[in-house]
Amino acid sequence: MTLSLALPYPVYLDHIRIESRRFREVLATCDPDARVPACPDWTAADLLWHLAGVQWFWARTVRTRPAPPSESALEPERPATYDGLLAAFDEHSASLVAELEAAGPDAEAWHWAPVQTVGTSYRRQAHEALVHRLDAEQTARCVTPLxxxxxxxxxxxxLDVMYGGDAPPWGRFDASGHAVRVDLVDRDASIWVRPGTLLGTDPETGTKHDGPHLQVVDDPGTDPSAVVAGTAADLDAWLWNRRDVTGVTVSGDPAAYDAFRAAVSQPLD
Known part of the structure; x- marks a missing residue:
């Protein structure tokens, strides 16, 4: 598994600042009613409020750590005007950065992901801001590189968290016989995954799972069943369904690629 791709926590924090600033800059002059290409039910105003709400939620979660979020907590009311939305975003974004910085990455904190530390939010919120910055730029038709x-x-x-990961205690992962290698051609790095099926029923929600899943694995030392290759930016945007397959190449067993694609085709906002 290519763990060397992870960044130092202060770099994640810098990216939250940088990507959030660019997101705000783009949307400040965008038509509030412009449609978001990757989320066509959203307008630019909806996108602005979405990231404001996400950053508000995680600022509060870090502030009240390690307790899980309270279902009774009052969420902020959506402002009626676009200027109000921009002001709310400024407030919640600044609060997120301040709470993360004050807590530090090693502090215990609730998260839906397996690693229950503030550092998980450093990483997750850097990527959240990056993807929605891309959404903002696509909405305003002024895309810049990732x-x-x-x-x-x-x-x-x-691959390791959003679409995959270890099976929860109540479930099991049935791996297929395929090993797929994902090559990041501009980073001289590869990530190996095994697609398969996650089976089980979540006892808390009663939700039954019987669908595609994958796990990141160590290099098995054998030839891959299929190879998916592209630059890091092209692969990241494509896997987030923010870009088509242009710039991504696929080779090998079509069945292996189909199993991989099934696992990474779930909708993400």
Whole structure:
């Protein structure tokens, strides 16, 4: 597994600042009613409020750590005007950075992901801001490049956390016989995954799972069943369904690629 793609925590924090600033800059002059290409039910105003809400939620979660979020907590009311939305975003974004910086990455904190530390939010919120910055730029038709190092870690996070990971205690992962190698051609790095199926029922929600899943694995020392290759930025945007397959190449067993694609085709906002 290519763990060297992870970034130092202060770099994640810098990226939250940088990507959030660019997100705000782009949307400040965008038509509030412009549609977001990757989320066509959203307008630019909806996108602005979405990231404001996400950053508010995680600022509060870090502030009240290590307790899980309270279902009774009052969420902020959506402002009625676009200027109000911009002001709310400024407030919640600044609060997120301040809470993360004050807590430090090693502090215990609730997270839906397996690693229950503030550092998980450092990483997750850097990628959240990056992806929605791309959404903002696509909405305003002024796309700029993604940072290659952050995008490379974004590919790893997508495969290892967002679309995959270890099976929870109540479930089991049935791996297929396929080993797929994902090559980040501009970073001289590869991530190996095994697609398969996650089976089980979540006892807390009663939700039954019987669908595609994958796990990041060590290099098995054998030839891959299929290879998916591209730059880190192209792969990150494609896996987030923010870009088509242009710039990504696929080779090898079509069945292996189909199993991989099934696992990474779940919708993400």
């Amino acid at each position: 940072d290659p190092a952050l995008a490379a870690d974004g590919v790893l996070e997508l």
